[in-house]
Amino acid sequence: MPRLNALAPAFEAETTHGRLALEDYRGTWVVLFSHPADFTPVCTTEFVAFAKLAPVLKQRNTELLGLSIDSIYSHLAWVNAIRDKFGVEIPFPVIADGNREVASLYGMINPDESSTETSRCLFVIDDKGILRAMIYYPLTTGRNTDEVVRLVDALQTTDRHKVATPANWNPGDKVIVPPPRTVEDAEARKSLGYDCVDWWYCETTVPNAVSAAERKG
Template sequence: MNNELTGMPRIGDKAPDFNAVTTTGKLNFSDYNQGSWVVFFSHPADFTPVCTTEMSGFAKEQDSFFATRNAKLLGLSIDSIHSHIAWVENVRKNTGVLFKFPIVADIDMSVSKLWGMLQPGESETAAVRAVFIVDPMGVIRLIMYYPMNVGRSMDEIKRCLTALQTSAENSCSMPLNWQPGDNVILPAPKTLEALDERVNSGLEMMDFYLATKSL
């Protein structure tokens, strides 16, 4: 089901494409996404305290975590490019942290509407704290929404990206509270032959349908 039918993208949908002006120049989303994971996140407004802590957190992790996992960052708020540039410089001057990743200037709210970042119950003129993780094929793999007054968990975003990539590479699932290095869950058998193989496999099992292994 696509964005045109639901009003907002869903997990498993093709990520909506767009062209936009950003702090690093003009950007086409599908080009930016090609061959890389993308963590696309919105914030309510520039020069606001919670947003400043969040954007700084992303900036600090951009090279050490996201770049090493073939993941690009992309921010957005319903502010002008001039406001974005001024805010980026203000944070760099006061903290030494530079937001090197592009930040979309969405003053007409077109991208926010396309991606379902506007939640009228919160505000009709500001994007909520949304996070979309998009795989290199342009498919949305995870969506998180936070209210305006609660900052995101960077640890959870990093955990989810790692989990999604681990699952894609190993055809497995992750149990409750999974952390990198923990055992992963194997797909359940779908034939009697596979069931017999599972029972005799020596894997760590609660029962045949819940078997785990280390990677």
């Protein structure tokens, strides 16, 4: 099973964009997500939503990479069907993981839910190849792609400014300053202009990585 803040499991696999390896994405953030099966309604809505999300994530130096255990021929036929029936081009690669190699590395198959399909799993991998977040959904529930963008924004903001993000945080909201580790640090922060409720809870504002205009675009 993958572990947070460890190197993401390496792989090389056949995709709808040719053979790709995770190492090919070094220097770029990756949102790797699995879906249960091609030609299924909920998965189709997700692929349409992720296709619309792709340029938004690209502004954040982040690429999408899909996966299921269907064949490459099934993937290609489904991608074409989405284009023809829904008018949406799928711009990101989709891994054909017929031997379940990648799915096994990432714990994407949950036998208590289904032994023949990958669960709705999502992994955020940073530009250094470190696994930063994991989200699992049941087969019956489609993902909220706005939350995927919010999660990437939060992680990148955390890295850039060495802060934490509170519940329901969105870009532009105040962030949380890490608690002080010494008495001296606690005293020093009084002069730093933070908005403090108490010595252990202080907030501040930081610049957005992507401007509001870019986010709308």
